[in-house]
Amino acid sequence: MGRVRAFLGMLLIAAGAGWVSAADEPLDAAMILEQVRAGWRGESFHALVEIEITVSGTTRRHLVEVWTCGEDRALVRIVEPEAEAGSGYLQLGDALWYYSPALGTAIALPAMGLTQALFGAGPSLGDLAQGTLSRDHDVQAEAVTGADGALVGYLLTLLPRPGAPVVYGKLAVTVTADYVLSKIVYYDQRGAVLRTAAFEEVVRIGEILFPTKVVVVDANGDRAVQRILDPEFGIALDPSFFTVERLEAGE
Amino acid sequence: MNAAFRIAWRNLWRHPQRTLLMTVIVAFGSLVILVLFGIVDGFVGSMTAAHVAEDQGSFQLRTAAYAADPALEHALSPEQLAQLGVALNGMRLAGIAPRLEAGAMLRSAYGTDGVALRGIDPVAERTVTRLPEMVVAGSYLTGSGEILLSVALAAELDVRVGERVVVVVSGSAGVKSRGFVTVGLFSPTVVEMERVAVASIEDVRELTGVQGATSLAVGLPHGTPSERAVAEARRRLADHPDLEVAGYFDLNPLARVMISGSTIKLIPFVIMIGLLAGFGVANTTFYSVVERTREFGVMRAVGMSGKTLAGVVLLEATFVGAMGFAIGGGIGYAGLLYFGRNGLDFSSFVRDVSGSLGMPTVIYAAASGWYWMAAFSVVVFTALVAAWYPARRANRLEPVTAIREG
DSSP: OHHHHHHHHHHHHHHHHTTSOOOSSOOOHHHHHHHHHHTTTTOEEEEEEEEEEEETTEEEEEEEEEEEETTTEEEEEEEESGGGTTOEEEEETTEEEEEOTTTOSOEEEOGGGGGOBTTBTSSBHHHHHHTHHHHHEEEEEEEEEOTTSOEEEEEEEEEEOTTOSOOOSEEEEEEETTOOEEEEEEEOTTSOEEEEEEEEEEEEETTEEEEEEEEEEETTSOEEEEEEEEEEESOOOOGGGSOHHHHHHTO | OHHHHHHHHHHHHHSHHHHHHHHHHHHHHHHHHHHHHHHHHHHHHHHHHHIIIIIIOSEEEEEHHHHHSOOGGGSBOHHHHHHHHHHHTTSOOSEEEEEEEEEEEEEETTEEEEEEEEEEOHHHHTTTOOHHHHEEEEOOOOSTTEEEEEHHHHHHHTOOTTOEEEEEEEETTEEEEEEEEEEEEEOOSBGGGGGEEEEEHHHHHHHHOOOSBSEEEEEOOTTOOHHHHHHHHHHHTTTOTTEEEEOHHHHOHHHHHHHTTTTGGGHHHHHHHHHHHHHHHHHHHHHHHHHTHHHHHHHHHTTOOHHHHHHHHHHHHHHHHHHHHHHHHHHHHHHHHHHHHHOEEOHHHIIIIIGGGTOBSEEOOOOOHHHHHHHHHHHHHHHHHHHHHHHHHHHTOOHHHHHHHO
């Protein structure tokens, strides 16, 4: 479940990363973060996503179909492997359900499952949706320029504030000049890199700049590669689409 | 009679190997009985003492609803806490400490684990449990934003003193999370306590949205019997059926099953050990009597009465029993005293097999005086009973027949 939720969160970051086009004026650190996250809020999204997870040298492949609407509605349906086909997750606000054809009925998962963090214990979906990254961290930004002095992007350094629900010592977030999320490096509290998430293969869909590949590599070598196939934004998705009945229908 | 003593004593050392064999048998029986009683009683004592001193206090006060269903909505309200304070006023107590406990997820950069989050009043807690003395790294809680973890939990999540962890709680205020700085690590002997993370009660109230406490833990002055205090508290709260006074067994229902009659349950083992020792003594004594039939016949012929001869045989068994008991009992008692002071570390066994039963990882042997009496009674009595048949045979020997047939 963690991997699926991690995927969902990454997907939403990726979507948000490209939603906003480049601004004309330089922004402060908090505003850059806001630009990165602001785009996908309240919008609908649909895609097929291929996930390859490598743990201890063994790779498993999954294909899932995802629908999201706003900050608190998401439906994830597993397409492949065949053994898990038809099972999926539904998030409605603070509630989370899991369905498997073998169970025959959807079961509610503990609300704490919703806080399942991105990439294990990184910023959660809620953090990104509700702008808590800037609330929980002191953010410093520095411009990254090319050899010609032109602005290439921004390097944001996020340090957790006292009492913030953050287990990391530091996050280093690289954003392009177009405010597309490019890379996140997670440091532990001893200064060591725990994992990196790279956002690659950016495509333009209408106004949107969208990374279609997300590669997460843990310090121990485990990795997850996610390829977003045929992404659609702003599709007509009524909130009533996200129901337990639909989850159980396995459609 | 002095002659009988002398003869019996001299007889023993005419066959030192046989005497040593019987002594070893009796010593082994005494040792096993003493150790059995000491360890079992020590286990019970260690378990109750560890629970009281490290975890729950002498007794607790909670709502009857919380006892039936330990959910946050059944916590004591601030008004009930005030009522309890008034009700217990005047009782001879060491202290009262409010607790607010909730299931929580604890996260570090390296993992996530389920814990019981216990909110405490750091000052009041000192009067009820020895939590401050259990801190083996860092320091005890001093205020908000701090958390204590067990050494085992910290190792599992790879957390060091000074590092931040995140606690996620599902309370009446929904799912809330907060970062805490790990200020100290404690080392409990009760395995259950390894899954407890301790923070200030105000922080836990803020996270859960519950303003009261799930329980009031009560500490008693040293030497005060808890049963009497529990009865007194129940009497004082008789008009409050919604409140419950929970004694040791109410808080540890599994312990009741484990402890009840634990000493009585040992009796079959003690009887078996007594029989083994008895057969050993009887067997050896019997053959020593058979072997000395001719000798006994001569003794009867020169005027020794059958009764005195039987007395000599019984005295031999008594000497052997006494020597065996002195050796076995001495070694056993010294061992119990040593393990009563230093404890027996069962941590790997307890963690693997029965951590959920609330058994302590270190068991301190008990060394009560009555074990000595029990072992002495069993072993010496058995030795005497075992020597009775050979003694009877010696008593009935006909001198002429014995000399001819021996």
